[in-house]
Amino acid sequence: DAGVIQSPRHEVTEMGQEVTLRCKPISGHDYLFWYRQTMMRGLELLIYFNNNVPIDDSGMPEDRFSAKMPNASFSTLKIQPSEPRDSAVYFCASSLPRMGRDNEQFFGPGTRLTVL
């Protein structure tokens, strides 16, 4: 398997624009996670899905952020409108629970977002 795939790898946009980040989880994994990483706040969990259903979105910072998972192989994280403080690296991860490796998560390469 190619691992978790994210696109784009880099995104530069202007304040007020809509940004859409994409993720393809590892085939067969039934959990999908969106994280945000900044120097100030570290790595934060934004939302996670199980079998395409959002389970916990308490980490989503504001209504400007939304995430969807229309099917088992695709998820999006959308920011509308974007603001400079949204600049960060956004990671997608997926997981398949199994005995002996409690909830191991496999991370994608991340999308570096810069909002000017």
Added chain:
Amino acid sequence: LAKTTQPISMDSYEGQEVNITCSHNNIATNDYITWYQQFPSQGPRFIIQGYKTKVTNEVASLFIPADRKSSTLSLPRVSLSDTAVYYCLLTSGTYKYIFGTGTRLKVLA
């Protein structure tokens, strides 16, 4: 959720054994201790996980005392490529990982 505490940074030389200790005084009965590694410009990667005593795999060992209030990640004979941030997490069947700030390990030649 139980919190972990680990040193902010460590330096080591190539070929040395590195031990990173994590404190988790409020660990719950069903918590596992899990370590992730993150290289610059990459996502975190699972290294090792344990519940009690000692666990060893091809890259590291994890030592957990009987009271489980701390744990030590041991990296044998580190190389320059082991320079990374190492995160200690408590995972308990929920998926709300709290990564914290991690330990920034720098391996020197």
